[in-house]
Amino acid sequence: MTQTYLKLNNGLEMPQFGLGVYLVPDGKDTVEACLNAFQLGVRHIDTAHAYQNERGVGEALKQSGLKREEVWITTKLWPTEYGEGQTLKAIDKMLERLQTDYIDLLLLHQQVGDYIGAWKDMEKAVASGKVKAIGISNFNEHLEDLLQHATIKPAAIQVECHPYFPQHELKKRMAEYGTVLESWYPLGHGDNNLINEPVFTKLAQKYGKTNVQIILRWHIQEGNSVFPKTTNPQHLRDNFDIFDFELSAEDMAEIAKLNSGKRYYTATLAEQEHFMQWKPAD
Ligand SMILES: NC(=O)c1ccc[n+]([C@@H]2O[C@H](COP(=O)([O-])OP(=O)(O)OC[C@H]3O[C@@H](n4cnc5c(N)ncnc54)[C@H](OP(=O)(O)O)[C@@H]3O)[C@@H](O)[C@H]2O)c1
Numbered sequence: 001m002t003q004t005y006l007k008l009n010n011g012l013e014m015p016q017f018g019l020g021v022y023l024v025p026d027g028k029d030t031v032e033a034c035l036n037a038f039q040l041g042v043r044h045i046d047t048a049h050a051y052q053n054e055r056g057v058g059e060a061l062k063q064s065g066l067k068r069e070e071v072w073i074t075t076k077l078w079p080t081e082y083g084e085g086q087t088l089k090a091i092d093k094m095l096e097r098l099q100t101d102y103i104d105l106l107l108l109h110q111q112v113g114d115y116i117g118a119w120k121d122m123e124k125a126v127a128s129g130k131v132k133a134i135g136i137s138n139f140n141e142h143l144e145d146l147l148q149h150a151t152i153k154p155a156a157i158q159v160e161c162h163p164y165f166p167q168h169e170l171k172k173r174m175a176e177y178g179t180v181l182e183s184w185y186p187l188g189h190g191d192n193n194l195i196n197e198p199v200f201t202k203l204a205q206k207y208g209k210t211n212v213q214i215i216l217r218w219h220i221q222e223g224n225s226v227f228p229k230t231t232n233p234q235h236l237r238d239n240f241d242i243f244d245f246e247l248s249a250e251d252m253a254e255i256a257k258l259n260s261g262k263r264y265y266t267a268t269l270a271e272q273e274h275f276m277q278w279k280p281a282d
Pocket residue numbers: 019020021022023046047109137138158159183184185186187188189190191212227228229230231232234235236238239
């Protein structure tokens with residue numbers, strides 16, 4: 001099984017497949033999920049300060065015995081940490097929680113608050129080596145404003161993306177920057193309606209794979225980074241077992257017909273301002 005890598009706009013290579021740990025409790029659960037992933041050969045973990053489990057990720061990294069450079073760690077700053085001066089301090093705290101001296105990919109989690117000030121500090125963190133690559137998550141209305149002010153263009157944009165909402169328009173907006181798309185809710189947050197779509201059942205039979213493996217393989221062939229969350233070891237094994245087959249162009253075209261514009265998360269920009277009212281614990 002040979003996993004694939006995405007070349008970022010700064011030349012770094014990021015493992016295309018990873019494990020997302022949103023809603024995985026910190027401590028034993030996060031440590032076990034990450035260690036299981038590392039044992040299988042998964043080398044990319046997607047966490048965030050808001051998930052409150054960076055400590056578990058750091059602990060797993062330490063216990064794994066892997067060299068730091070063998071693992072790709074993405075984490076995200078919460079809007080209450082945005083602002084020039086303030087964001088650099090927040091990054092230092094992240095490094096402490098993760099027990100590491102650098103972050104592979106650091107994202108702005110949301111498009112509210114002083115994201116320009118935060119970006120300036122993130123650029124400084126790249127210059128000092130504390131962060132290797134920087135990117136954004138959930139940016140839409142404020143995307144062009146961020147891009148205008150950014151000296152370093154985002155290496156990645158992490159957004160909701162699945163066959164119902166494949167984000168082709170956003171990809172066009174980002175094309176000139178070489179920004180990689182990262183899919184959150186790649187399985188529709190485990191939505192059985194998506195997973196059991198007849199086209200996936202048909203293709204699962206054709207390729208001798210599961211419906212979920214077909215969906216994940218679709219993400220890979222769309223060129224997206226994908227890190228489905230699971231705490232189930234068998235699911236994790238299945239999810240990572242997608243590098244020994246390829247969907248044909250006809251099959252990809254058939255899956256494309258599922259594009260209905262359906263999103264699971266539909267908060268307006270005004271509603272997103274509420275993110276400023278919650279502060280993740282240090
Ligand atoms: N930037 C953002 O704002 C943002 C927002 C949401 C998510 N994310 C990131 O994206 C990651 C993935 O999103 P998500 O966790 O919300 O949703 P998801 O990965 O689409 O779905 C996770 C659900 O699918 C189930 N699942 C996983 N593998 C399966 C399999 N092989 N067979 C059947 N069910 C399976 C999981 O249950 P089990 O645990 O039982 O397997 C879980 O209930 C997150 O962990 C996080 O890293 C980012």
